[in-house]
Amino acid sequence: MARPVGILGGTFDPVHNAHLAIAGAALRALDLQQILWLPTGAPAYRPAPVAAAAHRLAMLKLAIAGEPRYMVDERELRPEASGLTFDSLSSLHKDVPGQSFILLLGADQYAKRASWHRWTDIEKLCEIAVVARPGFKLDAKARTIPMTPLPVSASDIRERIARGEDVSAMLPPAVLAYLREKGLYL
Numbered sequence: 106m107a108r109p110v111g112i113l114g115g116t117f118d119p120v121h122n123a124h125l126a127i128a129g130a131a132l133r134a135l136d137l138q139q140i141l142w143l144p145t146g147a148p149a150y151r152p153a154p155v156a157a158a159a160h161r162l163a164m165l166k167l168a169i170a171g172e173p174r175y176m177v178d179e180r181e182l183r184p185e186a187s188g189l190t191f192d193s194l195s196s197l198h199k200d201v202p203g204q205s206f207i208l209l210l211g212a213d214q215y216a217k218r219a220s221w222h223r224w225t226d227i228e229k230l231c232e233i234a235v236v237a238r239p240g241f242k243l244d245a246k247a248r249t250i251p252m253t254p255l256p257v258s259a260s261d262i263r264e265r266i267a268r269g270e271d272v273s274a275m276l277p278p279a280v281l282a283y284l285r286e287k288g289l290y291l
């Protein structure tokens with residue numbers, strides 16, 4: 106049977122080193138054939154991302170360039186997309202019948218799972234694997250991916266850039282160069 110495909114969804118506003126660490130750790134620990142990076146659009150039920158989708162997508166592509174097992178899936182950026190993980194998983198299943206998927210989540214997102222649209226149905230469509238995140242308890246029931254917790258977040262990076270601080274240790278160099286060139290998050 107085909108090895109599972111990991112799904113890493115997020116706003117990636119911007120993509121940072123913890124996202125890359127999650128993907129690398131998941132590839133190894135779960136023996137994934139591939140990771141689908143699923144950037145979210147701007148659905149009505151949550152605050153809009155700061156950078157435009159085109160910028161977030163461009164930074165994501167720069168961050169994962171050179172790793173053939175990483176692919177960007179743009180279905181949540183389509184104008185008609187609901188942005189709901191349940192809908193994305195359902196459409197992935199239709200596109201690739203029989204493929205198994207593992208949804209990769211930080212402990213912060215996993216802690217909020219009860220509020221997700223159709224969470225119990227999501228659990229029927231895929232496995233869930235969780236990584237530790239500083240400040241969030243890992244649920245003992247969750248399947249976890251071993252990873253050293255990294256104190257990096259996109260919101261902290263945006264605030265640091267706005268304050269003129271150095272964020273070069275938190276992002277791939279190509280992403281940093283892009284956001285500097287475009288003047289993002291200033």
Ligand code: ATP
Nearest residue numbers: 114115116117123210211214238255257258259260
């Ligand atoms: P923001 O600070 O804007 O909320 P973020 O850093 O959490 O952003 P997202 O794009 O929202 O980044 O996250 C995508 C996924 O990566 C989520 O499942 C989130 O839990 C996970 N994630 C992000 N940063 C970390 C981290 N430092 N440790 C573990 N998981 C993380």
